[in-house]
Amino acid sequence: MKRCYYCNIPGHQISNCKRKEEDEESQLIRIAINTGVEKQRDDEDDDDYRKDQKMECLVVGTDGGLWSEMWYVSKTLKHHFSGNLSMFKRIKCMNDVETRTSENQFYFIRGIGPVDVISGAEKIRIQSVFFTQHIDRNVLSYDQLITQGFTVKFTGDKCKLFPTFSITTE
Structure with a gap:
């Protein structure tokens, strides 16, 4: 049978x-x-x-610590992603799949929440970051940062984030 x-x-x-x-x-x-x-x-x-086109840039100030605390800005990803659960201040569980990664793969999304990006002495709160175990780094989407009101200043292979209404003196 x-x-x-x-x-x-x-x-x-x-x-x-x-x-x-x-x-x-x-x-x-x-x-x-x-x-x-x-x-x-x-x-x-x-x-x-x-x-x-340069695909990813390291966020200035995040490169002095552990690999799991480093952040990159991607011009190809359409959403923020982190594979490090400890980065999240709080997380809402969800089950979804992201197919528009521009990396010829897909990510299973397990949650969404805010993270604090520690850039030197500054702490920048980033909302709507997806948690997925299928990514080996912390990546912020350039498009999503702009939509959220951030300014991103690129210098070579590094970049700096400026929140809404901040004055860029550099």
Whole structure:
């Protein structure tokens, strides 16, 4: 008799398992793969443009500590991401998938919340940072920073964040 390897119930196989189809992770993977394939086709035209553009810059003042405390600003990611749960002041649990990473991969989102970016003596509160275990660094989205009212000043491969209404003296 046939036995499903997914739900361990006899009478059907994994390819016909209803429980598997309803599983949230399976749905997220299916969405991510379908969206990623479509996005990859669209991005092939943008490859030449991206080669000329510096993708990530280190936030000044975060480079003096641990790797897990360093922050980068990305011009390709559309959302802020951190893989370090201890960076979050508070976190709201959520299950989602981010397919628009511009890194030809997708991230499973497990939460969202604010973080404090310690830049030298300054503490800058950044809202709406996604927590995912699938990223190995802390990355702020340039587009999202601008939308949130920050100014980003680039100097070589480093950058400095200025909150709304601050005076840039450098």
